[in-house]
Amino acid sequence: xxxxxxxxxxxxxxxILDAAEGVFMAxxxxxxxxxxxxxxxxxxxxxxxxxxxxxxxxFQAVLNRRLHVLNQERLRVLDELEAKAAGxxxxxxQILDAFFGTLLRMAITHGPRGxxxxxxxxxxxxxxxxxxxxxLSKEFADVLERYKAALFRALPExxxxxxxxxxxxxxxxxxxxxxxxxxxxxxxxxxxxxxxxDLERLAPRLMSFLLGGLRAPLPAAxxxxxxxxxxxxxxxxx
Amino acid sequence: xxxxxxxxxxxxxxxILDAAEGVFMAxxxxxxxxxxxxxxxxxxxxxxxxxxxxxxxxFQAVLNRRLHVLNQERLRVLDELEAKAAGxxxxxxQILDAFFGTLLRMAITHGPRGxxxxxxxxxxxxxxxxxxxxxLSKEFADVLERYKAALFRALPExxxxxxxxxxxxxxxxxxxxxxxxxxxxxxxxxxxxxxxxDLERLAPRLMSFLLGGLRAPLPAAxxxxxxxxxxxxxxxxx
DNA sequence: GTCTATACCCTGATAGAC
DNA sequence: GTCTATCAGGGTATAGAC
Numbered sequence: 001x002x003x004x005x006x007x008x009x010x011x012x013x014x015x016i017l018d019a020a021e022g023v024f025m026a027x028x029x030x031x032x033x034x035x036x037x038x039x040x041x042x043x044x045x046x047x048x049x050x051x052x053x054x055x056x057x058x059f060q061a062v063l064n065r066r067l068h069v070l071n072q073e074r075l076r077v078l079d080e081l082e083a084k085a086a087g088x089x090x091x092x093x094q095i096l097d098a099f100f101g102t103l104l105r106m107a108i109t110h111g112p113r114g115x116x117x118x119x120x121x122x123x124x125x126x127x128x129x130x131x132x133x134x135x136l137s138k139e140f141a142d143v144l145e146r147y148k149a150a151l152f153r154a155l156p157e158x159x160x161x162x163x164x165x166x167x168x169x170x171x172x173x174x175x176x177x178x179x180x181x182x183x184x185x186x187x188x189x190x191x192x193x194x195x196x197x198d199l200e201r202l203a204p205r206l207m208s209f210l211l212g213g214l215r216a217p218l219p220a221a222x223x224x225x226x227x228x229x230x231x232x233x234x235x236x237x238x
Numbered sequence: 239x240x241x242x243x244x245x246x247x248x249x250x251x252x253x254i255l256d257a258a259e260g261v262f263m264a265x266x267x268x269x270x271x272x273x274x275x276x277x278x279x280x281x282x283x284x285x286x287x288x289x290x291x292x293x294x295x296x297f298q299a300v301l302n303r304r305l306h307v308l309n310q311e312r313l314r315v316l317d318e319l320e321a322k323a324a325g326x327x328x329x330x331x332q333i334l335d336a337f338f339g340t341l342l343r344m345a346i347t348h349g350p351r352g353x354x355x356x357x358x359x360x361x362x363x364x365x366x367x368x369x370x371x372x373x374l375s376k377e378f379a380d381v382l383e384r385y386k387a388a389l390f391r392a393l394p395e396x397x398x399x400x401x402x403x404x405x406x407x408x409x410x411x412x413x414x415x416x417x418x419x420x421x422x423x424x425x426x427x428x429x430x431x432x433x434x435x436d437l438e439r440l441a442p443r444l445m446s447f448l449l450g451g452l453r454a455p456l457p458a459a460x461x462x463x464x465x466x467x468x469x470x471x472x473x474x475x476x
Numbered sequence: 477g478t479c480t481a482t483a484c485c486c487t488g489a490t491a492g493a494c
Numbered sequence: 495g496t497c498t499a500t501c502a503g504g505g506t507a508t509a510g511a512c
Contacts, residue, residue, distance in 0.1 A: 012495090028365070030268035034488060044497050049489060051495095126364040126417055127266070162443065169447045172414020173407040179364055204457035205400065209407045216450020219442035250478085272506065282479055287507060289478095 013051050015041040018113070020048075020062045025120040029059055029127055060135045063124065066106075066117045071143045074102050078146055089153040096210055099147050100174055104203045115199065122179030125171065155214075162218060170210045177206055251289050253279040256351070258286075258300045263358040267297055267365055298373050301362065304348075304355045309381045312340050316384055327391040334448050337385050338412055342441045345416075353437065360417025363409065393452075400456060408448045415444055 019041035023032045034055055038045045052058040077098040081090055107118035124132060144167075151163050257279035261270045272293055276283045290296040315336040319328055345356035362370060382405075389401050 028266070028268060030266060031367075033486080035486080045488095046490085046497065047495090050497095055488065123364065126361065126414065128264075128361075128417075129269070165440075165443045166447055169411040169415055169444065173411040173451070176364065176410020176414055177407055202403075205403050206407065208454045208457045209404055209451040212454020213411070213447040213451035216446045219446040271504070273504070282481095283506095284479065284481085284508080293506065 012041075012043055012047060016043060016048055016051060016058070017062055017065060020058055021113070021116055021120060024059060024062060025116050025123065028123060029129060029132065034058075056131050059132070062120070063135060064139060066110075066114075067121070067139050070103060070106055071139060073106065074099055074143050075146060077102055078150060082150070089156070090150055092151070092154050092214055093207075093211055095147060095150050095154055096170070096207060096214065099143075100170070100210060101203065101207065103174070104199060104206075108199050118178050118199075122175040122177075125175040126179070151214075158218065163214075166214050166216075169213060173210060173213070174206060177202060250279075250281055250285060254281060254286055254289060254296070255300055255303060258296055259351070259354055259358060262297060262300060263354050263361065266361060267367060267370065272296075294369050297370070300358070301373060302377065304344075304352075305359070305377055308341060308344055309377060311344065312337060312381050313384060315340055316388060320388070327394070328388055330389070330392050330452055331445075331449055333385060333388050333392055334408070334445060334452065337381075338408070338448060339441065339445065341412070342437060342444075346437050356416050356437075360413035360415075363413045364417070389452075396456070401452075404452050404454075407451060411448060411451070412444060415440060 016037065020032070020037045023037045023040060026032075027036075034048050035045055037058075038048055041047075048055075048058055052061055078095075081094055081098060103118070103121075107114040110117070125136070148164065148167065151167065152160055155163060254275065258270070258275045261275045261278060264270075265274075270293075272286050273283055275296075276286055279285075286293075286296055290299055316333075319332055319336060341356070341359075345352040348355070363374070386402065386405065389405065390398055393401060
């Protein structure tokens with residue numbers, strides 16, 4: 001907490017970040033406009049550009065502000081688990097809880113803002129813009145590497161390639177569940193009875209599902225498509 | 239095939255639809271522009287509005303063109319399975335294959351265009367715009383109702399609410415896996431060795447994962463958070 | 477019926493006064 | 495550091511030529 005910035009400045013930046021978080025969450029990156037963000041934040045349009053330089057940079061700032069602490073926490077929890085295990089492989093459920101549970105817990109403990117960010121994360125992982133992919137890739141590199149390694153050790157009988165795919169699927173189920181916590185209900189037209197504390201009810205259900213998927217029996221043939229009519233599994237590799 | 243429209247007209251409409259499919263897939267709804275679509279299609283900017291009325295209507299047309307036949311096929315396959323079962327409940331794996339397998343198979347048999355559409359579907363399910371939700375809700379209503387019922391019968395020991403949630407998660411894992419079939423690889427920075435026939439390798443892996451998740455053991459306590467340090471499961475209900 | 481040209485608005489971004 | 499005024503470009507939609 002140096003005093004390179006005045007208290008007033010910090011407030012402005014913070015207000016812009018908070019407003020941007022909400023607008024990006026509600027409208028997506030393309031759908032959001034700097035004007036609306038500035039309006040919601042109660043600041044001038046130019047303030048956003050002054051403090052962050054561009055819309056892209058603002059988006060990255062919004063993302064990193066919470067994503068970084070989330071991923072640091074994920075690393076810390078994993079460190080703790082591995083220290084306690086003293087060299088023994090962790091249980092898959094421990095690893096999943098450290099990765100996905102930490103995410104959900106953070107959203108709960110951070111109140112409504114945390115939920116907003118959680119949904120922003122869910123949406124963002126599906127946005128394919130180049131710069132977003134770059135930003136996420138950088139931010140996630142260490143964490144994914146560590147967790148990937150932990151899963152390899154935890155499931156030595158499962159081919160690594162399969163674990164990677166399943167991590168992929170788990171990420172998808174999670175971001176989708178999070179992003180659509182109030183959206184998908186309309187698509188599917190199902191009343192899940194959820195009202196306000198969706199997150200606390202979501203967590204255990206999601207974790208069970210993920211664990212079941214991760215530990216599922218391997219697909220019939222290791223790398224061959226299902227026995228159907230027109231398979232084309234000729235590889236081009238020599 | 240009446241001749242209310244000339245062959246040339248049909249080509250224009252088709253070209254616009256094909257171009258729109260690609261652009262919407264690549265940029266999302268908000269990110270796509272009518273100018274780019276018209277450019278890719280080799281038609282004038284106004285042609286899109288003439289043939290479809292608006293950007294929203296064009297998007298719906300792109301969606302429904304293939305989504306409708308997909309969902310009809312899903313219903314047909316389910317009918318067939320249930321007829322063959324003669325009143326007995328289906329196996330969960332059959333139901334999942336009818337729903338998700340049909341999707342993946344359609345993408346394969348329709349060639350590169352099918353893959354483009356597949357990814358568009360994946361992206362679209364995460365778009366929160368009001369009109370998209372409405373369109374999807376209408377298009378999916380029957381299919382989801384039928385498959386939901388089939389799953390209830392197939393898994394009588396699992397609470398219905400839980401099945402609904404897990405269907406939700408499966409949709410997420412699938413759309414994400416599909417939408418990110420070449421996107422996520424960059425985020426995760428993993429080489430999965432996949433090149434061209436990702437889809438055929440994806441299908442069996444995904445199906446195993448989904449089935450494992452669907453059949454996972456139920457969460458410990460029906461509606462209580464996991465036993466952790468700082469649980470706050472005091473409900474506000476009286 | 478089909479396409480061309482254009483209108484009109486909103487976007488992100490900037491320069492310069494305060 | 496903050497704000498006003500403005501820019502150039504791209505957004506959707508439409509009036510009117512063929």
